[in-house]
Amino acid sequence: MPILSIGALAKATDVKVTTIRFYEQIGLLPEPLRASNDRRVYDERTLSRLAFIKHARQLGFAVDAIRTLLQLSDHPEQSCEQANLLAAEQLAAVDSKIARLEALRGELQRVVSAACQGRVSDCRVIEVLSDHSHCAAEHDAPSALAS
Amino acid sequence: MPILSIGALAKATDVKVTTIRFYEQIGLLPEPLRASNDRRVYDERTLSRLAFIKHARQLGFAVDAIRTLLQLSDHPEQSCEQANLLAAEQLAAVDSKIARLEALRGELQRVVSAACQGRVSDCRVIEVLSDHSHCAAEHDAPSALAS
DNA sequence: GCTTGATCCTCTAGTGACTAGAGGATGCAG
DNA sequence: CTGCATCCTCTAGTCACTAGAGGATCAAGC
Known part of the structure; x- marks a missing residue:
């Protein structure tokens, strides 16, 4: 060894x-x-x-999920139900992150495409950021976006 | 007021x-x-x-970017070049996060669809996690995925 | 007037998953 | 023998908050 x-x-x-x-x-x-x-x-x-x-x-x-997965792989006689569940949860979390990010991308594309060449006083980027009502759709806080 | x-x-x-x-x-x-x-x-x-x-x-x-954006909106006579740049950078970051997450989703879907009903000893979830070579594509660390 | 519960204050510490640095001991190559 | 790489422990920093201790004040109802 x-x-x-x-x-x-x-x-x-x-x-x-x-x-x-x-x-x-x-x-x-x-x-x-x-x-x-x-x-x-x-x-x-x-x-x-x-x-x-x-x-x-x-x-x-997450580290906690990995701890569980490691315990499972240390005890191969156990049922793998929990491993399947964790994987499914993780997939759901990734799906929802993607959905949120895609909403953000749409919003940001609108911001970027409104970019101006002039002064801040008539800058669309700042204006759009100032006023949420410009947004086409609701977009939630990114707190749940962290990996 | x-x-x-x-x-x-x-x-x-x-x-x-x-x-x-x-x-x-x-x-x-x-x-x-x-x-x-x-x-x-x-x-x-x-x-x-x-x-x-x-x-x-x-x-x-990020908070630092917001600080800059706030300074810009406090001084409307400045050029808005920097605001445009920040928005474009943010869009690029979101794009790359989405791409990474979609690669992860593909991988996780393979893991989940391999779920077994038996014991951990022949559980595909654990096995796939154990061996990176099962992966169809390279997937990078999610360090850059945090929002 | 009195109580109760909401709101406010400051300050400290915790979150997750590391990362960076201080300050020092040891190992190895030329 | 002189560097330089690697190793050790311990502490503190990252990001954007969040939670809690311990206390002061306020508004409403009785």
Whole structure:
């Protein structure tokens, strides 16, 4: 079983060293063995686990959801109902983000196409921003847009 | 000129009281006059300014961009080039977020459609998450997806 | 006048998922 | 042996708020 330093693990997974330590801190990665010089020592199991985490993050899963998914993959005898549910929820969240962003895009296109060459005093961009009633459709706060 | 309490301003703009104080703290809103009992007192100019801020936030503009836009609208004799630029940048950012999210959606749809009824040991959701090579296309980290 | 509940004040700390930096120890190559 | 890379811990910063403590004041109803 080949042995990896934190730097080697970082390079192999394209996850930053500080992020690996962070994942350990919040309990996504187990505390690794330490070499005599106190440095972290990893094996390939941690590499797969980190790859799993990275992939799930890329798909937009929250850390809490990933924690659940990891527990499931650690206990393969369990039902995978929960994993299916999490994936479906994530898909729904992505769908709704896309819908919101598309509404915003429409609004912004109207703003941009109204761009003027003159002074701010007759600038459509500022004017449209000043007056919500110019908007064709309602657009909600982007609070739910964060990934 | 009618006079507004912070609560009335909050109600009129649908922005939370704490958020209004926060905007004052970071300099998006000017420090208001105070009544004898130390309470904030607003006029309609602040109401428009806050409506402007809210609308721009809904469109996904960052606070720094809004600061610039507010400066522009405070000085109508300036060229509106910068406002046009900011709007175009914001549109490009939204476009790229949508593109990323659509790639994620495709991936997630594949994950969800592979949902199984059995045990985790043969669960496609977990398996697909474990192995990036299952992915049809590259999908980047969602770090740039935050609104 | 008294109580009750809403509103207001300041200040601090928490959110999520990292990222950056201080300040120092160790390892390795030339 | 001299750099420079890598590693360690710990703290604080990012963004745009949000929540709560702990208290003062106000308006309405009895």
